Amino acid sequence: MTAAITLHGITRTFPGPPPIEALRGIDLTVPRGRYLAIMGPSGAGKSTLMNVLGLLDRPTDGVYELDGVDVAGIGEAERSAVRGQRIGFVFQAFHLLPHRSALENVMLAQLYNRSPRSKRAMRSRRVLELVGLTHRLHALPATMSGGERQRVAIARAMVNEPSLLLCDEPTGNLDSATADAVLGVLAEVHTSGQTIVVITHDPQVAARAERTVVIRDGLLHASEHAEAP
Amino acid sequence: MRFRLCRARRFGSGAEPSHFALWDITSETLAGLTQRPGRSLLTMLGTVLGVGAFVAVLGLTSTASGQIGHRFTVLAATTVTVTLAEDESNVASSDHLQGFPADADARIERLNGVVSAGVWWPITNNAQPVISAAPGVWAGTSEDAGGSAGLYAASPGLLHSIDPTVRGVLFNAFHDARGEQVCVLGATLAKRLGITQIDTRPAVFVNDVAYTVVGIINDVKQVPDLLTGVTIPSRTAEHVYGPPPGNSPAKMLIRTNLGAAPLIAKQAPIALRPEQPHDFVAIPPPDPHELRDNVEVDLTGLFLVLAGICLIIGMVGIANTTFVAVLERTAEIGLRRALGARARHIAAQFLAESTVLGLIGGLVGTAIAVATVLIVALTKNWTAVLNPATVIPAPLIGAGVGLLAGLYPSVRAARIEPQEALRR
Ligand SMILES: Nc1ncnc2c1ncn2[C@@H]1O[C@H](COP(=O)(O)OP(=O)(O)OP(=O)(O)O)[C@@H](O)[C@H]1O
Ligand SMILES: [Mg+2]
Numbered sequence: 001m002t003a004a005i006t007l008h009g010i011t012r013t014f015p016g017p018p019p020i021e022a023l024r025g026i027d028l029t030v031p032r033g034r035y036l037a038i039m040g041p042s043g044a045g046k047s048t049l050m051n052v053l054g055l056l057d058r059p060t061d062g063v064y065e066l067d068g069v070d071v072a073g074i075g076e077a078e079r080s081a082v083r084g085q086r087i088g089f090v091f092q093a094f095h096l097l098p099h100r101s102a103l104e105n106v107m108l109a110q111l112y113n114r115s116p117r118s119k120r121a122m123r124s125r126r127v128l129e130l131v132g133l134t135h136r137l138h139a140l141p142a143t144m145s146g147g148e149r150q151r152v153a154i155a156r157a158m159v160n161e162p163s164l165l166l167c168d169e170p171t172g173n174l175d176s177a178t179a180d181a182v183l184g185v186l187a188e189v190h191t192s193g194q195t196i197v198v199i200t201h202d203p204q205v206a207a208r209a210e211r212t213v214v215i216r217d218g219l220l221h222a223s224e225h226a227e228a229p
Numbered sequence: 230m231r232f233r234l235c236r237a238r239r240f241g242s243g244a245e246p247s248h249f250a251l252w253d254i255t256s257e258t259l260a261g262l263t264q265r266p267g268r269s270l271l272t273m274l275g276t277v278l279g280v281g282a283f284v285a286v287l288g289l290t291s292t293a294s295g296q297i298g299h300r301f302t303v304l305a306a307t308t309v310t311v312t313l314a315e316d317e318s319n320v321a322s323s324d325h326l327q328g329f330p331a332d333a334d335a336r337i338e339r340l341n342g343v344v345s346a347g348v349w350w351p352i353t354n355n356a357q358p359v360i361s362a363a364p365g366v367w368a369g370t371s372e373d374a375g376g377s378a379g380l381y382a383a384s385p386g387l388l389h390s391i392d393p394t395v396r397g398v399l400f401n402a403f404h405d406a407r408g409e410q411v412c413v414l415g416a417t418l419a420k421r422l423g424i425t426q427i428d429t430r431p432a433v434f435v436n437d438v439a440y441t442v443v444g445i446i447n448d449v450k451q452v453p454d455l456l457t458g459v460t461i462p463s464r465t466a467e468h469v470y471g472p473p474p475g476n477s478p479a480k481m482l483i484r485t486n487l488g489a490a491p492l493i494a495k496q497a498p499i500a501l502r503p504e505q506p507h508d509f510v511a512i513p514p515p516d517p518h519e520l521r522d523n524v525e526v527d528l529t530g531l532f533l534v535l536a537g538i539c540l541i542i543g544m545v546g547i548a549n550t551t552f553v554a555v556l557e558r559t560a561e562i563g564l565r566r567a568l569g570a571r572a573r574h575i576a577a578q579f580l581a582e583s584t585v586l587g588l589i590g591g592l593v594g595t596a597i598a599v600a601t602v603l604i605v606a607l608t609k610n611w612t613a614v615l616n617p618a619t620v621i622p623a624p625l626i627g628a629g630v631g632l633l634a635g636l637y638p639s640v641r642a643a644r645i646e647p648q649e650a651l652r653r
Contacts, residue, residue, distance in 0.1 A: 047652070051648040054567065056566070056567065056647045056648040056651070057648050066242070067242075067243075069241065069242045069243065071242055074240070074241070074242065076571065076572065077240075077247070077571060078240040078241075078242060078244060078246075080566065080569055080570065080571045081244035081245060081246050081247045082244045083566070083567055083568070083569050084244075084247050084568055084569015084570070085244045085245065085569065086242075086244060087567075089567045089568075095561075095563070095564045095651065097561060097564075099260070099264035100260070108564075108565075109568050109569075111253055111257070111565075111568065111569075112247040112248060112565075112568060112569035112571075112574060113245070113569050114245055114248050117252065156568075
């Protein structure tokens, strides 16, 4: 069985002046169904790696295989398609559209990937049920708590059944109790076999993952207390 | 298998190309516009004014000129006036300038397309005539109506040409040929003289000569002078007062069928005197198209410039709003890109928003303008004339304005890098 993610010598250099080597040869394999945390200090290259993994940015060099297919060199059209169909994003800032209900925000993820219109609401309702928001389907983001908002965002990321769920500081804007609830939802999603990569600098968040890697100055190090892959 | 063929091709990665269905563009656009309805309305204002002004100006102009055209068609287009040439050389070449031939009416009425024709002239026998309902009235006394009333000579054909409503009868060729002492009375004068009944065979005394009133005329279409005067047959006038004097020459009025006037104007002088057609000048009705065009050019020029300015203001307004929306919604753009939208889908969305904004503005403007034209036409008792060729495409002008306005902002939106946009 192919791994969900295989990275070989991924580099990302921001052209200067002066040029900044944000990623300096990342090697990483994430098997399917793995729950991985990537930790690291500020400026280490976490967000840069996240952008590469999410196909929002192209690596300067290296191989990136998603589900066994090299996606490092594909064009804009294909990257958009893969983002829309294979990758789910959860952001620190939620990024919910303020004028749309929870249900409509989740349905937005089905706008560009040829999902039949008639089935969008039904599918969205189902994932919202999964994250425990059945009673908030028609609530606007402004009327929801931070935890609820992030659960809507997780539902939105999950509605297309992606190969990879990418979370960048998913609890960065939440207090610890709410963060726990959101992490509980992620753990639940993971039990259904979902591959998850969480980027965080919070050890408590990392502790929920099966494995943690640390990025420092653009290079990955296995975490001291991490189990073997 | 057949189903497979309908689906889009797949990439090497197995992903299907992203797609933004027309129906989805439409609903996203409407959602985008209605989330800030106040702003959308304000933004439309310029386009509403521009397109509205455009349609209203063209509508009011065509309505007004249609009105002119309407009156024109009914009356003027069927009227030809023939006068004697006043050319000096003409006078010099012949001993004396001859007037209309005695059988002028018959000569013209013979022409194909003529309804009726006749000559008339005011009789100005050096002094004001004394006109009264009884004999022996002195000039200038209260019984004398001559001060404000005139004496006219007219051939029987003329009375038909002016198309009056008549109480009693008009004098005819028989009265004329025999030079009978009869007259028709203008309704205004008849009232002053206290003559209301025709069947009592009343008489009017002009310079103490009695003329039997055969009819009272009212509501003439042409030569309204006759309403305030006494009109006697032209032969009778020639017997009593001589031929038409040089200072008030005879004129001929020809009523034609619709469309025949220009041709009759050409034929009339020849028909009147084949050997010397230049004795006469026939004036055809002015070309209705020319008349209408003059009006249109006067009005439309200025207002269309104003409409254009409004449209440009509208375009700047939409461009500005769309640009602000792009800046405000940068995070949304990043999110949509993360959810699979291509750069062109982002551009399409903002372009659709600005175009729909313009289109709705155009529709509202057109509706207001059409209502305005209808109200104006109603209050003035006119027939509203709206050319579908200008009204129907008018909302599209608004859409075009919106489309142009949205070009730059949507290109900018498409260029926003998703990872930059999501960093916020
Ligand atoms: N667009 C860019 N242009 C130039 N340099 C960049 C750009 N984005 C990131 N960098 C640089 O690359 C390095 C890694 O940045 P990155 O944002 O990945 O760090 P991070 O680990 O996410 O930090 P934080 O925890 O503060 O978010 C930093 O030195 C940063 O300044
Ligand atoms: Mg970061």
